[in-house]
Amino acid sequence: MEKLTIDDFKKMLRVAMTNITAREEEFSKLDAVTGDGDHGTAIVTAFRAVCEGAESGSEFKSMLNDMGFNVMMKTSGSTSTLLGGFFLGMSDNAAGTELDAEGVKAMFKGGVEGVKKNTKAMPGDKTMMDALVPAVDAICACPSADIRQVMDAGAKAALAGAEATVAMKANFGRARNYGEKSIGYADSGATSWSCMFASFAEAIG
Amino acid sequence: MNKFINNPDNITSELLEGYTMAYKDFVKLGGENIVVRAQPKSEDKVAIVTLGGSGHEPALSGFVGEGMLDCSVVGDIFAAPGAQRLFQALQMFKRDAGILLVVLNHSGDVMSANMATQLAERSGIKVVKLLTCDDISAGLDTPEEDRRGLAGCVPLFKIIGAAAEEGCSIEEIYRIGKKFIDGTATLAVAMKGCTHPQNGATIACLPEGVMEIGMGQHGEGGQGGQQPLVSADATAEVMINQLMKKVKPAAGDKVTLIINGVGATTHMELSIIYRKAAMMLEAAGVNVVSGRIAEILTVQEQAGFQMILAKLDDEQERLLKYVPSNAPYWTTLGNCGR
Numbered sequence: 001m002e003k004l005t006i007d008d009f010k011k012m013l014r015v016a017m018t019n020i021t022a023r024e025e026e027f028s029k030l031d032a033v034t035g036d037g038d039h040g041t042a043i044v045t046a047f048r049a050v051c052e053g054a055e056s057g058s059e060f061k062s063m064l065n066d067m068g069f070n071v072m073m074k075t076s077g078s079t080s081t082l083l084g085g086f087f088l089g090m091s092d093n094a095a096g097t098e099l100d101a102e103g104v105k106a107m108f109k110g111g112v113e114g115v116k117k118n119t120k121a122m123p124g125d126k127t128m129m130d131a132l133v134p135a136v137d138a139i140c141a142c143p144s145a146d147i148r149q150v151m152d153a154g155a156k157a158a159l160a161g162a163e164a165t166v167a168m169k170a171n172f173g174r175a176r177n178y179g180e181k182s183i184g185y186a187d188s189g190a191t192s193w194s195c196m197f198a199s200f201a202e203a204i205g
Numbered sequence: 206m207n208k209f210i211n212n213p214d215n216i217t218s219e220l221l222e223g224y225t226m227a228y229k230d231f232v233k234l235g236g237e238n239i240v241v242r243a244q245p246k247s248e249d250k251v252a253i254v255t256l257g258g259s260g261h262e263p264a265l266s267g268f269v270g271e272g273m274l275d276c277s278v279v280g281d282i283f284a285a286p287g288a289q290r291l292f293q294a295l296q297m298f299k300r301d302a303g304i305l306l307v308v309l310n311h312s313g314d315v316m317s318a319n320m321a322t323q324l325a326e327r328s329g330i331k332v333v334k335l336l337t338c339d340d341i342s343a344g345l346d347t348p349e350e351d352r353r354g355l356a357g358c359v360p361l362f363k364i365i366g367a368a369a370e371e372g373c374s375i376e377e378i379y380r381i382g383k384k385f386i387d388g389t390a391t392l393a394v395a396m397k398g399c400t401h402p403q404n405g406a407t408i409a410c411l412p413e414g415v416m417e418i419g420m421g422q423h424g425e426g427g428q429g430g431q432q433p434l435v436s437a438d439a440t441a442e443v444m445i446n447q448l449m450k451k452v453k454p455a456a457g458d459k460v461t462l463i464i465n466g467v468g469a470t471t472h473m474e475l476s477i478i479y480r481k482a483a484m485m486l487e488a489a490g491v492n493v494v495s496g497r498i499a500e501i502l503t504v505q506e507q508a509g510f511q512m513i514l515a516k517l518d519d520e521q522e523r524l525l526k527y528v529p530s531n532a533p534y535w536t537t538l539g540n541c542g543r
Contacts, residue, residue, distance in 0.1 A: 065327065069324055069327075072288050072320040072321075072323070072324055073288060073289040073292065073324070074289070076285075076287045076288060076313075076316070076317065076320075077316070078316065080320075081316050081319065081320055084320060084323075085323070088323060088327070117319075117323070118319060118320075120350075
């Protein structure tokens with residue numbers, strides 16, 4: 001796969017929406033370990049707003065911008081902020097109606113920058129950053145010009161990153177107060193974001 | 206729960222309707238849960254906008270008026286307004302001079318402000334954020350991001366609102382405001398909790414004869430801990446000493462001292478507290494050039510107060526005391542009030 005089209009990207013979003021919705025309860029249960037147990041509901045609601053923002057899109061920059069705008073306007077909370085920042089950052093680094101592998105890499109790299117504007121969490125803090133950062137690092141480091149392989153590398157790294165949070169102690173936000181009690185469970189945000197990257201790869205696989 | 210309310214879901218809209226009806230010469234509703242001036246400021250001047258949950262009346266909408274805020278964007282009880290409503294307000298005040306957005310450091314408010322400013326910037330709206338973090342209950346060396354924004358925002362509104370009215374640039378207003386924030390510290394004490402007016406939940410239950418220094422404005426605990434209730438003088442002394450350690454006023458420095466009642470503490474008590482705190486400052490040679498005893502930011506029927514100590518330079522003193530304001534809950538006559 002040498003080019004990623006708008007239709008391909010919309011398919012990635014649809015598959016992600018389906019998979020995230022199917023795992024809603026699992027995300028909420030993980031969140032209940034150190035939080036208020038609403039991450040499943042939050043990510044489903046927020047991702048729905050992301051998808052609605054993409055509906056009329058026909059060009060990457062404006063479509064990604066609308067997606068970020070829509071989630072930030074229609075929903076609130078940290079999940080919304082982070083997803084919004086992700087797609088706004090992608091919008092700043094993508095344009096046109098199709099992207100090659102280099103364009104895809106630049107777009108996701110921009111997404112991480114956009115998220116960083118909205119959180120001070122770092123990899124190792126047991127947050128969604130533990131899935132996102134390795135995923136995008138792997139996407140950017142993938143030497144292939146085949147977008148399937150690029151996204152596959154991202155999905156694998158995101159999954160490994162989310163699994164690694166099981167052994168971590170929460171070090172960010174309210175969850176930090178749980179200290180040792182947070183060990184033994186994966187972070188809910190890292191798990192849902194790895195689900196998103198896995199879905200992206202699955203959709204074009 | 207004994208409160209004069211109607212449907213709990215309508216508290217915020219109904220209180221804002223009542224407020225803007227009472228003070229219609231000065232304020233009006235500019236949108237759903239958005240309070241603006243009755244007479245807008247000219248567009249060549251910087252607009253000052255803030256945001257925050259309701260349940261803290263008269264904060265923050267009580268300070269909308271000429272010489273103070275242009276707009277307050279109001280959330281539900283103790284909850285930040287969503288980014289959408291804030292973005293709507295920023296669109297209303299779009300201007301070349303820019304918008305200064307004052308954000309009290311609470312995670313929900315910060316998050317909404319971050320989202321709305323990102324969206325505003327992408328829409329060509331010039332917004333500069335100013336974060337307040339005057340609470341010192343978490344310790345004197347706690348980094349800014351871990352300190353809450355308490356009632357110290359209110360004298361800030363007065364100072365930067367006056368500067369904006371005089372036509373200062375947004376950079377200049379930011380500089381004046383940041384300097385004020387850096388010289389401001391607030392400490393709260395509570396001795397009786399309150400109930401959430403929507404769900405009836407008890408917030409910060411304190412036993413009889415106990416007070417807690419460091420209580421936040423949603424009844425959340427600080428790190429001062431609970432201790433036996435002592436006299437007004439003893440309480441004032443402990444608190445002003447902490448504030449002086451943070452603000453470090455030298456002999457001869459000018460300061461303003463504000464005692465903000467949070468709901469159920471009488472002005473009688475607040476005045477007795479003010480007396481002792483001011484005497485302690487004067488004993489240290491500090492020049493208390495401005496004072497206030499009032500309810501500017503409340504926490505329902507909680508008993509207690511916030512003590513605010515802020516250093517003033519000559520410019521800030523003038524902006525605070527001598528530039529007129531017709532905001533309903535902070536009226537200043539200007540020079541004739543000297």
